Amino acid sequence: xxxxxxxxxxxxxxxxxxxxxxxxxxxxxxxxxxxxxxxxxxxxxxxxxxxxxxxxxxxxxxxxxxxxxxxxxxxxxxxxxxxxxxxxxxxxxxxxxxxxxxxxxxxxxxxxxxxxxxxxxxxxxxxxxxxxxxxxxxxxxxxxxxxxxxxxxxxxxxxxxxxxxxxxxxxxxxxxxxxxxxxxxxxxxxxxxxxxxxxxxxxxxxxxxxxxxxxxxxxxxxxxxxxxxxxxxxxxxxxxxxxxxxxxxxxxxxxxxxxxxxxxxxxxxxxxxxxxxxxxxxxxxxxxxxxxxxxxxxxxxxxxxxxxxxxxxxxxxxxxxxxxxxxxxxxxxxxxxxxxxxxxxxxxxxxxxxxxxxxxxxxxxxxxxxxxxxxxxxxxxxxxxxxxxxxxxxx
Amino acid sequence: xxxxxxxxxxxxxxxxxxxxxxxxxxxxxxxxxxxxxxxxxxxxxxxxxxxxxxxxxxxxxxxxxxxxxxxxxxxxxxxxxxxxxxxxxxxxxxxxxxxxxxxxxxxxxxxxxxxxxxxxxxxxxxxxxxxxxxxxxxxxxxxxxxxxxxxxxxxxxxxxxxxxxxxxxxxxxxxxxxxxxxxxxxxxxxxxxxxxxxxxxxxxxxxxxxxxxxxxxxxxxxxxxxxxxxxxxxxxxxxxxxxxxxxxxxxxxxxxxxxxxxxxxxxxxxxxxxxxxxxxxxxxxxxxxxxxxxxxxxxxxxxxxxxxxxxx
Numbered sequence: 280x281x282x283x284x285x286x287x288x289x290x291x292x293x294x295x296x297x298x299x300x301x302x303x304x305x306x307x308x309x310x311x312x313x314x315x316x317x318x319x320x321x322x323x324x325x326x327x328x329x330x331x332x333x334x335x336x337x338x339x340x341x342x343x344x345x346x347x348x349x350x351x352x353x354x355x356x357x358x359x360x361x362x363x364x365x366x367x368x369x370x371x372x373x374x375x376x377x378x379x380x381x382x383x384x385x386x387x388x389x390x391x392x393x394x395x396x397x398x399x400x401x402x403x404x405x406x407x408x409x410x411x412x413x414x415x416x417x418x419x420x421x422x423x424x425x426x427x428x429x430x431x432x433x434x435x436x437x438x439x440x441x442x443x444x445x446x447x448x449x450x451x452x453x454x455x456x457x458x459x460x461x462x463x464x465x466x467x468x469x470x471x472x473x474x475x476x477x478x479x480x481x482x483x484x485x486x487x488x489x490x491x492x493x494x495x496x497x498x499x500x501x502x503x504x505x506x507x508x509x510x511x512x513x514x515x516x517x518x519x520x521x522x523x524x525x526x527x528x529x530x531x532x533x534x535x536x537x538x539x540x541x542x543x544x545x546x547x548x549x550x551x552x553x554x555x556x557x558x559x560x561x562x563x564x565x566x567x568x569x570x571x572x573x574x575x576x577x578x579x580x581x582x583x584x585x586x587x588x589x590x591x592x593x594x595x596x597x598x599x600x601x602x603x604x605x606x607x608x609x610x611x612x613x614x615x616x617x618x619x620x621x622x623x624x625x626x627x628x629x630x631x632x633x634x635x636x637x638x639x640x641x642x643x644x645x646x647x648x649x650x651x652x653x654x655x656x657x658x659x660x661x662x663x664x665x666x667x668x669x670x671x672x673x674x
Numbered sequence: 675x676x677x678x679x680x681x682x683x684x685x686x687x688x689x690x691x692x693x694x695x696x697x698x699x700x701x702x703x704x705x706x707x708x709x710x711x712x713x714x715x716x717x718x719x720x721x722x723x724x725x726x727x728x729x730x731x732x733x734x735x736x737x738x739x740x741x742x743x744x745x746x747x748x749x750x751x752x753x754x755x756x757x758x759x760x761x762x763x764x765x766x767x768x769x770x771x772x773x774x775x776x777x778x779x780x781x782x783x784x785x786x787x788x789x790x791x792x793x794x795x796x797x798x799x800x801x802x803x804x805x806x807x808x809x810x811x812x813x814x815x816x817x818x819x820x821x822x823x824x825x826x827x828x829x830x831x832x833x834x835x836x837x838x839x840x841x842x843x844x845x846x847x848x849x850x851x852x853x854x855x856x857x858x859x860x861x862x863x864x865x866x867x868x869x870x871x872x873x874x875x876x877x878x879x880x881x882x883x884x885x886x887x888x889x890x891x892x893x894x895x896x897x898x899x900x901x902x903x904x905x906x907x908x909x910x911x912x913x914x915x916x917x918x919x920x921x922x923x924x925x926x927x928x929x930x931x932x933x934x935x936x937x938x939x940x941x942x943x944x945x946x947x948x949x950x951x952x953x954x955x956x957x958x959x960x961x962x963x964x965x966x967x968x969x970x971x972x973x974x975x976x977x978x979x980x981x982x983x984x985x986x
Contacts, residue, residue, distance in 0.1 A: 347757025
């Protein structure tokens with residue numbers, strides 16, 4: 280049986296990495312994800328975890344170290360935040376291109392400027408199209424559970440893709456929550472040792488990452504596309520099995536909160552959804568038909584599931600906790616993805632974008648009330664007056 | 675342990691860098707690659723950062739190695755090798771593999787070692803990984819069509835340092851000295867040497883010493899490039915020898931912090947004899963050649979050779 284502890288998202292993630300019996304870890308300090316690595320360093324020093332703990336020379340080095348280690352057959356872990364995530368950009372595509380199921384934790388953080396340490400999903404979303412599985416945890420418990428599920432999904436021979444296990448900086452990474460740390464034997468049953476068929480082993484020489492002539496490239500890209508599309512089935516299976524073994528049942532794609540008979544809803548991902556839930560509950564107490572749809576897996580994007588979830592509302596407010604300057608709709612990538620998912624439904628569902636919580640600011644209860652107020656007006660009018668609002672300046 | 679190869683005739687006949695690539699005729703980097711692979715033997719993994727020895731070797735989604743090879747970015751050869759080494763250490767310790775610890779060799783060009791790759795290289799050596807990092811120096815970004823790198827000599831023409839009325843000498847800067855950067859400031863360093871494809875026995879034995887060193891080993895190999903330096907394809911070895919005999923390149927090992935020459939010509943020849951065979955220096959005027967001679971004399975002095983060639 281597992282043990283229950285009050286721990287942060289960082290410590291929860293470190294516990295999952297230990298349970299996964301990772302072989303090679305590569306660190307580099309940057310707030311707020313650093314806490315994961317300090318906890319892992321302690322576990323290695325105290326003999327709780329047998330792993331090579333490599334001090335990377337930067338985030339680019341971190342991703343390069345785990346690229347090599349994974350190609351040699353090891354289970355690997357790394358992580359970063361903010362500009363560290365973007366500094367490593369070159370290496371993300373080679374990792375997914377060579378089909379190496381590396382895992383990277385991202386405790387998200389704003390890019391520079393402004394250079395504050397605040398939570399914001401821009402860093403991780405910059406890397407969204409690199410062929411990695413990606414999703415956000417909203418609680419420390421979910422951070423731990425996602426870490427285990429992502430290894431299982433990424434290492435599945437039908438997938439073989441790396442994973443960004445994201446959690447909001449501070450709001451999840453540094454706030455304590457009650458976490459059920461599962462039993463090692465149960466984890467072993469759920470997550471068998473990593474076995475890959477294309478490893479660097481002189482007894483079976485293989486060439487990994489050869490250059491190709493232009494006409495050979497598209498076939499390889501198509502395989503990577505098939506892998507991430509094929510991951511959809513595996514993601515569902517793994518969530519199902521996780522629930523059976525550990526008793527925690529997560530929706531693989533979208534978590535719906537008080538959406539029965541709701542006329543308007545917020546669509547978002549990450550830790551700010553916890554604040555939104557409180558507002559939804561209070562509005563429900565006042566008789567308002569409001570709800571929340573929280574996205575759990577961002578890549579592959581669950582187009583069908585999001586369409587199904589959102590198409591039952593008259594108006595949907597999409598909260599983007601990232602900057603995407605000049606993007607269609609003027610808000611963020613979540614708004615464009617949601618609109619794409621709803622494409623073809625005409626005026627049936629009106630969508631409005633809200634950019635909020637930038638630079639680590641809270642999205643306050645008051646702001647969520649205002650968003651729901653706008654959504655009610657949009658639902659009544661049957662159309663939105665404007666595409667999007669930047670909080671707090673335009674709301 | 676890999677034994678010393680006593681003579682060129684006693685070198686292993688087995689090849690691990692085999693036909694099936696499209697390097698240029700007379701390619702220096704390819705010639706030294708063959709010798710390195712021969713010396714290292716079958717229990718080897720090569721890491722190939724982007725450069726000629728990636729592009730020209732693997733153009734058709736295959737490669738000329740009889741041992742495992744993995745691509746690295748031009749930036750990160752040292753880090754990828756570190757990861758492979760760490761993985762083998764962990765997996766052997768945790769009984770997750772029954773493989774023997776392999777020779778882990780990075781084959782990086784001068785860009786992937788002295789320039790954009792230096793951060794990953796230095797970090798790997800600082801951390802003490804048991805790897806051999808080979809910088810094959812063809813003194814330019816050759817794969818992209820001959821652009822200057824930090825090791826391109828003073829006065830050399832490249833497409834980024836063309837000679838013209840305003841810049842008569844072409845390249846104006848003196849080259850970076852990578853082995854000396856690596857020799858000092860990396861406390862975990864276990865072996866460091868320079869070598870040349872023109873001295874194959876010396877090269878192969880230095881590869882073996884580096885692999886036997888049980889820690890970070892650095893080998894800097896001079897690898898003339900017919901295309902980039904503009905000389906006939908059958909002159910690669912001759913140019914390699916002339917570089918050493920004129921003092922433009924020095925063959926040494928670092929022993930207890932001191933440079934120990936492994937080959938010293940009886941008499942050094944003027945640098946002018948080396949450069950006159952190469953089109954990349956054809957625009958140089960006497961005052962530029964004089965500067966190159968000073969450069970060679972200075973480098974020789976740094977490894978303990980008193981200058982024997984007068985500056986004209």
